[in-house]
Structures are given as structure tokens and as C-alpha cells.
Amino acid sequence: LAKTTQPISMDSYEGQEVNITCSHNNIATNDYITWYQQFPSQGPRFIIQGYKTKVTNEVASLFIPADRKSSTLSLPRVSLSDTAVYYCLVGDHGGATNKLIFGTGTLLAVQP
Amino acid sequence: EAGVAQSPRYKIIEKRQSVAFWCNPISGHATLYWYQQILGQGPKLLIQFQNNGVVDDSQLPKDRFSAERLKGVDSTLKIQPAKLEDSAVYLCASSLGRDRGLLGYEQYFGPGTRLTVT
Numbered sequence: 043l044a045k046t047t048q049p050i051s052m053d054s055y056e057g058q059e060v061n062i063t064c065s066h067n068n069i070a071t072n073d074y075i076t077w078y079q080q081f082p083s084q085g086p087r088f089i090i091q092g093y094k095t096k097v098t099n100e101v102a103s104l105f106i107p108a109d110r111k112s113s114t115l116s117l118p119r120v121s122l123s124d125t126a127v128y129y130c131l132v133g134d135h136g137g138a139t140n141k142l143i144f145g146t147g148t149l150l151a152v153q154p
Numbered sequence: 155e156a157g158v159a160q161s162p163r164y165k166i167i168e169k170r171q172s173v174a175f176w177c178n179p180i181s182g183h184a185t186l187y188w189y190q191q192i193l194g195q196g197p198k199l200l201i202q203f204q205n206n207g208v209v210d211d212s213q214l215p216k217d218r219f220s221a222e223r224l225k226g227v228d229s230t231l232k233i234q235p236a237k238l239e240d241s242a243v244y245l246c247a248s249s250l251g252r253d254r255g256l257l258g259y260e261q262y263f264g265p266g267t268r269l270t271v272t
Contacts, residue, residue, distance in 0.1 A: 076260075078261075084263075084265060085247065085265055086263050088261060091260065141213070142187075142210075144189075144197045144198070144199075147196050
């Protein structure tokens with residue numbers, strides 16, 4: 043299983059850039075790295091996904107080093123509405139190698 | 155576009171009773187997932203379907219949990235008999251499917267069913 047490790051919580055202020063790192067030492071060749079955001083009483087929501095190097099979309103960037111044993115989600119200029127739990131998901135969606143395992147998540151608290 | 159639908163939203167049962175959850179994925183999504191999320195933890199994959207077939211059910215407690223996906227569309231998850239430790243939110247998600255490349259891996263989650271076993 044592709045076990046992931048994330049910080050339990052992080053604090054930030056509005057307008058700051060936030061970087062959340064996930065460790066996944068036993069990532070396999072077929073595994074992708076995906077980040078989800080979850081608000082209370084809702085299902086997780088997709089943020090970004092990547093395999094290697096850097097991926098950017100309209101809400102976040104994902105940095106993956108060459109060895110792929112970790113990844114960093116970068117949220118530019120956070121706002122109060124970004125307060126949520128962020129999960130790193132590593133796994134093989136084909137089910138052949140590592141199963142899809144969510145970590146315990148990082149609770150991001152954004153203050154005014 | 156309609157999202158993933160789940161019902162019921164809440165369910166309270168006594169231990170040893172049975173319960174069933176229903177999920178309707180996004181139209182055209184080949185892959186369907188059931189997750190169990192215990193309070194304070196990340197979602198745990200119970201079973202993953204690709205169309206009608208099971209891709210992964212290694213973490214499904216098969217002595218009490220069962221799931222089926224009818225005609226590759228709707229799915230039901232059943233627990234019989236329920237235990238106290240089954241109290242959790244049961245999330246259903248769907249995605250286009252692994253045959254669609256990277257786009258196929260983005261999962262869309264429903265609102266979940268909160269189960270309380272007393």
C-alpha cells in the first residue's frame with residue numbers, strides 16, 4: 043500500500059501562499075498523485091493531479107521531485123474559504139499495484 | 155451536469171441490523187468507488203468497480219459488507235449485520251475510468267451517507 047504522510051494541521055493568513063507536503067516513500071511506477079479538498083459534511087473535491095515535475099491549474103500547483111517520493115501542493119493567496127482538510131492520494135487507479143489510499147489529511151486553518 | 159447522488163443522507167440503526175446505501179454516478183462514468191470515512195480519518199476505499207467488474211475489493215469486509223453495480227450504472231452497498239464500528243460516512247465517487255487517461259482518474263464524490271450504529 044502506498045502509505046502517505048502529511049502534517050496534521052497548518053495555520054495561515056489570508057493572502058499568503060501555503061505549501062502542504064505529502065511523503066509517499068513506496069510510490070510505484072503506475073501510481074499518480076492527487077490532491078483533494080474536503081469541507082465538513084461534504085465529499086472530497088478534486089484539486090489537482092500529477093505524475094512528475096510540475097502541474098498547474100487555475101487553483102493550485104503541484105510540485106513532484108524526480109524521485110517522486112514526496113509532493114507539495116501549493117495554494118497561492120489563500121482566503122478564509124480555503125479552510126478545509128486537504129488529502130494527498132497516491133495509488134494506481136487500475137488496481138494492479140498500489141491501492142488508492144487517502145492519508146489522514148492536513149487541516150488548513152486560514153485566519154483574517 | 156448532475157453530480158453523484160447518494161441516498162439516504164442519514165441512517166440510524168441498531169447493531170446486528172442490516173442497511174443498504176444507494177449511489178447513482180455521473181452519467182457516462184465507467185468507474186465507481188465506495189469509501190468509508192470514520193470521523194477524523196481519511197476515506198478508506200472499500201470497493202472499486204470498472205463498469206460491471208470489480209477492480210479492487212481488498213479492503214471490503216466481505217463477511218458483512220457486499221456491493222453490486224447494476225448494469226454498470228447504479229450501485230448499492232449493503233452491511234449485514236452492522237457493528238458499532240461501522241458508524242461512519244459512506245462516500246460514493248465516480249470517474250470517467252482508467253481508459254480515459256489522466257482525465258479518467260479525477261473522482262467526483264457524492265455528499266455521503268452518515269451511518270450511526272447504536
